[in-house]
Amino acid sequence: MTTTTPEAVIADARERIDAIDDRIIGLIQERAAVSAVVQQTRIASGGRRVHLAREMEVLNHFSEALGKPGTSLAMTLLELCRGRI
Numbered sequence: 001m002t003t004t005t006p007e008a009v010i011a012d013a014r015e016r017i018d019a020i021d022d023r024i025i026g027l028i029q030e031r032a033a034v035s036a037v038v039q040q041t042r043i044a045s046g047g048r049r050v051h052l053a054r055e056m057e058v059l060n061h062f063s064e065a066l067g068k069p070g071t072s073l074a075m076t077l078l079e080l081c082r083g084r085i
């Protein structure tokens with residue numbers, strides 16, 4: 001029989017959390033790069049960097065999935081991807 005201490009369970013779970021966080025950070029960087037393509041293309045064709053109607057769709061997507069904190073998360077994500085407005 002294997003005995004597992006609470007300390008070992010916590011240390012193992014934290015390692016998994018760190019690995020998940022690394023993946024989330026990578027996905028955010030990937031999202032920012034894709035977002036930059038859209039923004040640069042729009043600016044190059046005479047448009048604006050920011051498109052508020054689209055941002056509302058992103059905010060709604062996150063709030064439907066995650067509730068009110070999802071809105072805050074989406075706002076931070078938008079700031080990371082297009083800068084402050």
Ligand SMILES: C=C(O[C@@H]1C=C(C(=O)O)C=C[C@H]1O)C(=O)O
Nearest residue numbers: 035038049050051054055081082
């Ligand atoms: C990427 C776009 O440009 C900007 C960045 C967005 C984003 O990162 O999701 C959303 C709307 C725009 O303000 C877009 O219009 O889709």
